[in-house]
Amino acid sequence: MSGVEQLLALLEDTALLLQKAQTNLKKCPKQRLTKGYVEARLQSIEEYWNTFKEAHNSLVRTVPKEKKSEISYFVNEDFFVFEDLYLCIKADLKDLLINANKSPAYGTSLEVANNANEQLKLPKILLPTFSGSYEDWPSYRDMFQSLVHNNSALGDVQKLYYLKSSLTGEAENILKHVQITQANYEQSWNLLNKRFGNKKMMVNSILKRLFNQKKMSSQNYKLIKNLLDTTTECLNSLKNINIITDSWDPLIIFLVVQKLDPESHKDWEEYVQNDTDKLPSWEQLQQFLQLKFRTLELLSPSTSKERSFHIATPAVQFKPCPKCQLEHALCHCKEFISLTPQQKNEFVRSNNICFNCLCSGHMVSKCRLRVSCKVCQRRHHSLLHQSMAVVKPSNIESHFNQVEDEIDEEQQEQHLEEQMAPAE
Template sequence: MDGLLNVQYELHNIIKKGFSNFKKTPKDRLNFEYLEVKLENLEKDWLSFRSNNTKLYEISEPDALSSKQYVQNEIYEATEDIYLLYKSLIKKLLNQNYKEQPNKEKTIISGQQKDSWVKLPKISIPTFSGKYSEWTTFRDLFLALIHNNETLDSVQKLHYLKSHLTDEAEQLIRHTPITGANYSECWSLLEQRYNNRKFLANNILQRLFSIKPINLESASGLKVLIDTTIDCLNALKNIDIDVSTWDIIIIHIVSFKLDQETRKQWELHNSSSVDLNNLPTLDQFKCFIENRIRALEFVESRKASVQRTSGTSSRPKTFVVTNESDKLRCEFCSESHKLCFCKKFASEDVGKRRDFVANNSICYNCLGSNHRVHECRKSGTCRIDNCRKRHHSLLHPEQESHSRATSSTAREPVESARITTSAKPIVSCLSTQRSSNSGQVLLATALVEAESETGDQNIRALIDQGSQACFITESAVKRLQLKKTAVSETITGLGGDRAINSKHLVSIKFKSRFNRGRKIEITAYVLKDITCYMPEKRFNEINWIEMQNLSLADPHFNRPNKIELLLGANVYSQILQDGIKKDSTGTLLAQNTSLGWILTGKVTCQNQFNSNSLENISVLQTDILKGNGKNL
């Protein structure tokens, strides 16, 4: 029995090593004869291995054989898996490179028919990651090229199927052995999970109805509108939904998303038709939009050329030189802020504030000093008690206020006006200090997958439960190609003596690396930078036994890297889950969240890597004046 076991171990190693070396074989050696010889040798080794395995069970007692490492380590099952993969790879190369002939095409030159061999490009099957939007394309191609291909056996089909699955879809059948009987089961699992026509139709319709309207006529906007509409209709047809009678409904929905001029031209086009009793068709609407796109492309190109030509002409230019300290100068207290943010001005009674504005020729609506109220371009109105009159909330008359009692003092409406004028300050507190040689303090960081037009991208976030708002860097906005909304806000640092402006607000969706099914959508204010690299110095991993089994939100928490996203308390409350751990010293804390386990606290590291130490202490206080935001 021991002799046969040695032979089995040797055959196992021969097949395993042969498969490993075969994958490294240069392509120029993989000719037809070489592959046939390899397949023949593999079959011989496998037959010997199977024969010896049968003899072992014939001559051995079951209890004695079960105690051997051969049975306990499942050598036979491991060898069978290697053999199936080895044989599948050889057959794949034989079929692809030498059994398939190129497509024969016929060309006619000068009236004579000639045969020409044209090698068409290879058709590649896209990988499927588990997204419902990718399922229909993947399913149709896989059925046509692999599933319905009679030249392939079930083992090869299962091998192709596994090699074209990633992420969630791959995890669904990851531990299924590659055998002929398992192919049908795996394909049924995928169809049962992802061939959900109701969910697919819901996503397509949601995309169709969420097309953004066009504000200004442009060829690019019309292209996006009509292309998205046609793509959604084709996607509905692919899941066997009849849309042939939807023309008037689709035209009604899409026409309301056109800009005013294009919609006017469409109605005039319909009115000029011969038979007004017939309803317009989708083909007619599509033809009109395409003609409109061609016309606008021509006009826009002419405008661009005229602007380039006129740009060289000399025009009188006026330059204004201002001092940096004079950009923000309060007319009431002469400090560096706007009049609407002046605490001293707000503490005065309404009568004095109205007299001051009138005597200094200041705008009653926005409190600007360079124009009067009839020239003001801002659309804001008074917000106290739904007044809606064209004056600033700080100038709202006392006798018109219905929100206070009759016995209130003159100071009460001042406070009410000051609160209503602008949103409550959004405070974000973040403090980092120079680390010592004995250790440094960790702040909670996490790697999240943010959505973008080019696909999901990893972004490093700082979780700050002391912040009332979320922030994102300009570089991250550009990388994720997020659409900006214009806002007007002022951010002051510690002490309030330095002000920076954030002009944009973005909406961002992200998900956990461990739970991709749940998405979180937030709005974040755009800043050039959030903070310095975190942590300040690189250090060796922490020797904490319990932490080794945790799924960390930031696996590289010990390496300095940039922070591109700050998640405030509103997000912290959504991601927090049950579970908290402390190390033996009580200085390091691990909390369980839907993004993974986050680490905070002091770490004592003897082997820190030297780096330039930075200090940054900032307290962000954001006073936001929300105007009519527009997408940029």
């Protein structure tokens, strides 16, 4: 990956952090917006923005003026878009900081200890939040009822305040225009119960999440852990709404095993092959998956740096294809692939594109991508292999055999570049 591509990737990642920070701030319950929390958020936003500005300045210095029109980051003026996002978040946080220094109308949290146990300094319990997910409703409902709904010390005005402040997303929109008055609390609580307390909808939501898990193509400890955790959560959610799943083991095992990659599937069959007289249990599969992802986690990440061959070049974001101007890498361009070998070679040469990775901005001798032709294993892209016939009409392998007798590996690459690339 070139320096420009690395800077664009850093800008994109930092921009996502800013957007995520804005989303989290909107979802954050009001009772959590204490002075310490807001100050920590402000510091985090400043760090994100400093990183973004440094990457932007480096990109401006790196990319020549005439090349900026080819990069959508400059064309769309993304810097000013995210500068405005940063200023909006910072302004909101400063307003919240001012409010946090004042006494809130009803307090920022619920006290657990009563006056008789004042000497026992128990932590405050924050209200749960609910976004509108059917499977999360039972847990939220029970917690809210315990802390607020059944609390005789609170009036209906306070209960409705706590109710509205603990909602986000779809659930928040339902009560968005409801005024905080004593008469509106019971009606609002019953409305939420009727909307999200539908048992059929809860079961459908949980089963959809259980059955729609993605199949793994290769062993990965994160994917295995996620498969185990999601399946366990779904089964627990079903039990919480009185759906008996004790006899579901064969079904759950079949479902989960089908989501495993072939190698993990094989390991599972070997793991239970001694118990041929009885069916394995879900508990056995849980133990196997825990052992598997912990083992893979200990072995990750791989430090292998073996040379690979050209299979696919990842698409570069913010940078259109030099051939058709669409958002994909040159090696994925149908127009480029349809060219004759000589036309491909000429296009790469005339557009100052690297013969090895098919990216612009550097020559093959300075390409950092550790890949090679999957046909002859030399330092040029596999799509350009036949184009090497322009070096000599005779067989290309004999040409390289002759070169190997005269120069070492580094000189071979320089020689190949001189043959294929234009004179600088």
